[in-house]
């Protein structure tokens with residue numbers, strides 16, 4: 001549906017402005033029907049990345065294999081570009097192409113597919129409330145050693161010990177929780193996030209959206225060997241503290257009072273909490289006391305509390 005305030009003349013003028021932008025390619029229902037991935041046509045090849053966006057299982061297994069991720073909404077798209085990520089194509093209605101004219105004009109080499117809203121819905125499988133989508137190239141993953149190296153004190157800081165905070169998300173499976181946890185990490189000064197091999201994908205559309213694009217701001221990597229790599233953190237000088245509801249844990253205030261220069265906080269999966277393998281290797285086991293007989297906090301809520309307390 002078109003915006004109610006716009007007259008037919010406004011809509012026609014907008015369509016002309018959009019058609020004059022570099023990179024704009026108008027697509028219709030025929031291309032959407034043909035974009036099944038087998039086509040040799042470059043337009044159809046680009047469009048197949050937008051197909052089946054609501055199929056979470058397929059997307060989570062295929063996007064990293066394809067080396068891409070989907071940025072959704074103009075705000076997220078701008079944040080991804082600000083972070084230096086490379087767009088491979090854009091997809092949007094006239095309304096959002098007009099709104100993103102500066103972005104499209106600055107990247108004339110990137111195809112910007114523009115279509116009517118029902119055509120977009122036919123392709124992606126959902127109504128694009130937030131307007132714009134982009135297929136982005138996944139940034140090359142940074143290794144754990146490189147990431148830790150970047151957090152070390154540098155000569156320019158006089159080599160003085162640098163207060164450092166790392167968050168480790170062990171097997172967090174819910175993309176909403178993961179996005180919310182990244183948002184807290186960014187807002188509360190966590191220097192880097194590590195996700196374990198079975199953790200959900202921080203670059204899945206929903207994680208990015210819930211994080212408000214902060215997954216592009218906080219340096220993060222996927223750990224190759226978990227829980228063995230807890231040792232790598234310890235050797236780099238981090239006190240590794242697991243957030244747990246298990247027996248014998250100290251209260252968060254006690255950890256805060258210890259005031260560690262370098263602290264890595266490990267959070268467990270939504271269902272079962274920390275794995276026994278990780279639990280055994282921890283330097284500290286820490287709990288956030290709760291009231292009213294509540295048995296646990298949502299994992300993203302526990303991240304916000306712990307990040308703030310230990311900042």
Ligand SMILES: C[S@@+](CC[C@H](N)C(=O)[O-])C[C@H]1O[C@@H](n2cnc3c(N)ncnc32)[C@H](O)[C@@H]1O
Nearest residue numbers: 243244267268272273274287288296297299302
């Ligand atoms: C929903 S909880 C998992 C509950 C699970 N039944 C257990 O016993 O750990 C998910 C994660 O959030 C963190 N968490 C939640 N509430 C917490 C609390 N009160 N104190 C410390 N960590 C907490 C822990 O890292 C936990 O592994």
